[in-house]
Amino acid sequence: MRAAEPCVTDQPNLSPETQAAQSLLSAAAVRERSHQLLQAGLEGRLKHFTVDLERLEPCAGEVVTTIRQAYPSLDIPFHARWRHFSAGGHDRWDAVMHGAPWEGAADMARSAFDLAIVSVLLDAGAGAQWRYEEGRTGESYIRSEGLAVASFDMFVSGAFSSRPEDPFRVDADVLMTLTADDLASGFQVSADNPLVGLEGRAALLNRLGRVVPTNPDIFGQVDDPRPGGLFDVIAATAENDEIKATSILEALLTHLGPIWPGRITLGGVDLGDTWRHPLIEAPDATRGLIPFHKLSQWLSYSLIEPLELAGFTVIDIDGLTGLPEYRNGGLFLDMGVITLKDPADAARAHAVDSQLVVEWRALTVALLDRIAEPIRTKLGFAAGDFPLAKVLEGGTWATGRRLAKEKRGDGSPPLSVISDGTVF
Numbered sequence: 001m002r003a004a005e006p007c008v009t010d011q012p013n014l015s016p017e018t019q020a021a022q023s024l025l026s027a028a029a030v031r032e033r034s035h036q037l038l039q040a041g042l043e044g045r046l047k048h049f050t051v052d053l054e055r056l057e058p059c060a061g062e063v064v065t066t067i068r069q070a071y072p073s074l075d076i077p078f079h080a081r082w083r084h085f086s087a088g089g090h091d092r093w094d095a096v097m098h099g100a101p102w103e104g105a106a107d108m109a110r111s112a113f114d115l116a117i118v119s120v121l122l123d124a125g126a127g128a129q130w131r132y133e134e135g136r137t138g139e140s141y142i143r144s145e146g147l148a149v150a151s152f153d154m155f156v157s158g159a160f161s162s163r164p165e166d167p168f169r170v171d172a173d174v175l176m177t178l179t180a181d182d183l184a185s186g187f188q189v190s191a192d193n194p195l196v197g198l199e200g201r202a203a204l205l206n207r208l209g210r211v212v213p214t215n216p217d218i219f220g221q222v223d224d225p226r227p228g229g230l231f232d233v234i235a236a237t238a239e240n241d242e243i244k245a246t247s248i249l250e251a252l253l254t255h256l257g258p259i260w261p262g263r264i265t266l267g268g269v270d271l272g273d274t275w276r277h278p279l280i281e282a283p284d285a286t287r288g289l290i291p292f293h294k295l296s297q298w299l300s301y302s303l304i305e306p307l308e309l310a311g312f313t314v315i316d317i318d319g320l321t322g323l324p325e326y327r328n329g330g331l332f333l334d335m336g337v338i339t340l341k342d343p344a345d346a347a348r349a350h351a352v353d354s355q356l357v358v359e360w361r362a363l364t365v366a367l368l369d370r371i372a373e374p375i376r377t378k379l380g381f382a383a384g385d386f387p388l389a390k391v392l393e394g395g396t397w398a399t400g401r402r403l404a405k406e407k408r409g410d411g412s413p414p415l416s417v418i419s420d421g422t423v424f
Contacts (some may be wrong), residue, residue, distance in 0.1 A: 002048075004083075004397075008366050009250055010150075011258065014104040014267075015267055016267075016284065016285070017266060017284075017285045018266075018267030018268055018269060019267070019268035020266065020267065020282075020285045020286045021265075021266035021267040021268075021269035021271060021282040021285070021286065022267075022269060022388050023252040023269075023284075023286065024266075024271055024274055024286055024289060024291045025063055025250065025257070025269070025291070025293075026245075026246070026249070026250060026253070027246055027249055027293070027297065027319055027320045028292075028319075029291050029364075030286055030291050030293055030297075030321045030365060031314070031321050033280055033289075033290040033320070033362070034290065034324075034361075034362040034363070034364075034365035034366040034412070035289070035294075035359070035369070036279065036280055036290075037221055037279060037280070037290070037358075037359060037362035037363060037365045037366070038282065038362070038363055038364075038366035038367065038370075039279065040279050041338070041363060043109060045054065046279075046341075046354075046357050046359050047341070047355055048340060048341055048342070048345065048355065048356040049338045049339065049340060049341060049356075049359050049360070049363060050338065050339045051337065051338055052337060052338075052339065053337070054366070054372055055335055055336045055337040056370060057336055057374060058333045058335065058344065059331065059332065059335040059337050059371060060374035060378060061378070062097060062335060062376045062399050062403070063331075063371070063375050063391075063394070063395060063399045064375060064378045064379060065399075066394065066395070066399040066402060067375075067379065069395065070363055070398060071394060074081060074379060074381075075249050076302060076386075076390040076393055076394045076395070077390075078304055078317070078387075078389040078390065078393060079323075079389050079392035079393035079394060079395065079397065080304065080305060080307070080389075080393075081116050081120055081123070081148060081298070081299075081302035081325060082116075082201070082260070082300045082305055082406035083117055083146030083393065084144050084145045084147075084149070084300065085148055085149070085152055087141050087145035087148065088137060088139050088141070088145075088215055088338055089284070090137060092149075092152055092156075092374075093112070093152075093418045094403075096168060096283065099173055100105070100168050101166065101416075102118045102246065103167075105121070105309065105310040105311060106231065106232075106235075108306075108309065108310065109226060109228070109231045109235075109306045109307065109310040109328040110169075110222075110223065110228035110229065110231045110232075110303075111168045112225060112227075112228075112306035112309070113169075113227060113228035113230055113231045114160070114168075114169050114170035114227050114266055115151075115152070115155050115170070116299060116302045116303055117170070117208075117227040117228070117230070117313050117403060118151060118155065118160060118170050118175075118227065118301060119147075119148055119151040119152065119155070119203065119341065120295055120299040120302055121201070121204050121205060121208065121259075121295065121422075122147055122151050122183075122205075123144060123147050123148070123151075123166065123301075123325065124197050124200070124201065124295075124300065124392055124419055124422055124423060125143070125196065125197075125297070125417075125419060126143050126144070126146060126147055126195055126196065126408045127191065127194065127195060127196040128139060128190070128411070128412050129191065129194055130146065130148045130193055130194060131146055131305075132146040132147075132149055132187060132188055132189075132197045132383065133188065134149050135153075141222040143165075143262070144414050147187075150186060150187045150188070151186075153186070153258060154186040154315055155167075155168070155170070156168065157410060159174075159182075159186060160174050160175065160178075161174065161238075162174050162338065162376065168288055169228065170226055170227050170228065170258070171208045171224070172208075172210075172212040172213045172219075172225055173209070173213075173234065175205045175206060175207075175208050175209025175212070176206055176209035176210055176211070177206075178197045178202055178205050178206060178209070179202055180199045180201075180202040182199055182202070183201060183202050184198060189293065190209070193382075196419065197381050198282070199418055200261070200419075201422070203261070204259060204261075204422050205259075207258065207259040207260075208227060208256070208259045209362075211223045211228060211256065211258050211415070212226045212227060212229070213254075215255065217232055218230070219255075220254050221233070223339070225352070229258075230251060230252070230255060231236070231306070231307075231310070231351050233251050233255065234247065234248055234251050234303070234307065235307070235312065237251070238312055239420065241311065241312050241313060242312070242313045242314075242315050243307055243313070243314050244314075244315055244316040244318055244319065245300060245304065245314055245315070245316050245318040245319050245320050246320065247302075248300040248303050248307075248314070249296060249300040249303070249320060250336070252296045252300060253272065253293060253296055256296070257270045257271075257272055258270055258274040260273070260422065261422055263275075264276070264289065264330060265286060266286065266289075270325035271289070271291065272291070272293060272296065273292045273294055273296070273423060274289055274290065274291040274292070274293075275290055275291075275328065275353055275358045276288055276289060276290075276350075276353070276358070277289075277290050277355060277358045277359070277362070278355075290358060290362060292324045292327055292365070293356055293360075293388035294324050294361075294423065295360070295422070295423070297320050297321060297323060300320055301320065301389055301392075304389075317387045317388070317389050318383070318387045318388050318389075320368070320388070320389070321365050321368070321397070322364065322368025322369065322391075322392055323364075323368075323397075323415055324360075324362070324365050324390055324402075325361075326365075326413035326415070326417065327396075327398075327400035327401050327414050328364050328368060328392070328396050328397055328400055329360050329361065329363075329398045329415070330403070330404050330413040330414050331396055331398045331399050331402070331403060332363065332364060332367050333360075333414040333415065334400070334403040334404065334407055334414055335403070337367060338360075338363050338367070338399075345415070346415065348416070349416040349418050350417055350418065351417075351418050352415065352417055352418060352419055352423050355418055356362065356415075359416075360415060367378065367397070368388065368392070368396060369388075370385075371391070371396065371418075372388055373403070375395075376391075394410060400413075400424070
């Protein structure tokens with residue numbers, strides 16, 4: 001396998017501003033800056049939240065209760081999109097693997113990458129009203145599971161493929177011309193079954209469709225350019241068949257950066273899921289900026305299993321961070337680990353770039369780091385045997401969902417965020 005490409009930040013011909021921007025394209029930057037805002041919260045300097053670390057222990061207890069109920073053997077898989085593809089106890093991907101015309105493990109991995117990339121990019125919040133009825137089982141699914149099953153059905157039906165003889169792929173020309181109406185049809189959207197952010201989701205896939213064919217050296221090393229071509233790029237970073245999870249994320253942030261809506265750019269770099277907060281300190285042009293890369297990290301977790309099926313070992317999984325989304329964030333709010341300074345904010349809808357939402361997401365990332373250890377202690381695991389990906393799956397995400405259902409009948413999060421379908 002060829003050697004990994006040098007990191008952009010190691011290239012001396014880049015301007016200081018560009019190098020500073022590239023430093024935000026990492027999980028380490030997400031973690032470090034989120035912990036900055038946690039520290040500000042502990043010092044009472046946040047505008048919207050207070051933090052009570054004494055509530056972390058009972059919060060960990062709730063998570064352990066969820067884990068023992070869902071996984072009594074404590075054999076917990078990683079938090080990944082593949083869990084949702086098995087909604088209702090149906091192993092949908094396994095059925096595909098037994099019927100697909102792949103010639104080898106690499107072909108399978110490219111197809112799995114195609115599916116995971118498109119499905120994760122469609123995995124922003126669904127809203128409380130939408131549901132999807134699966135034809136093959138007659139079962140209905142909502143929220144993340146519903147979005148997963150709907151996108152899976154579109155994939156296996158060939159909706160993203162331009163080759164009738166090979167439905168299990170995603171082709172750029174199809175993505176470029178995909179419309180919101182196409183997604184509405186695939187996701188069974190109607191006036192009585194609304195899905196939030198439909199236009200934003202379609203636009204995101206359109207941008208993916210434009211990025212892929214314009215970078216054939218990245219996405220088309222073996223096949224026609226397709227999202228799954230990233231498998232070959234990431235596989236090339238392997239040393240002794242080991243791939244760092246952080247290398248997965250860095251490849252996604254580097255090569256898929258242009259697909260994100262026009263938000264903040266710095267030094268010509270699209271910073272994606274990066275936002276402003278006045279308390280973020282830095283010695284360069286990134287002062288006041290905090291990245292989260294939620295969907296990219298969710299996708300990184302979801303690409304681990306295809307890489308492993310292809311014969312690689314993925315290491316340094318805890319190099320990624322917990323996901324700053326409303327289930328994990330809702331857990332800490334509902335358990336009183338964090339509290340709104342103005343209770344009336346719970347009744348308002350907040351823009352995703354608002355200081356309140358940025359603080360909520362940063363506190364979520366940092367507190368997931370803090371809660372992992374008491375969870376491991378209660379379960380009797382060392383960190384190496386129980387990575388953050390299992391804490392999330394077991395775990396914090398499921399407990400956040402359970403508490404939301406117990407406290408609010410519709411299972412909605414404790415805060416309402418106005419999203420364009422490309423963040424939460």
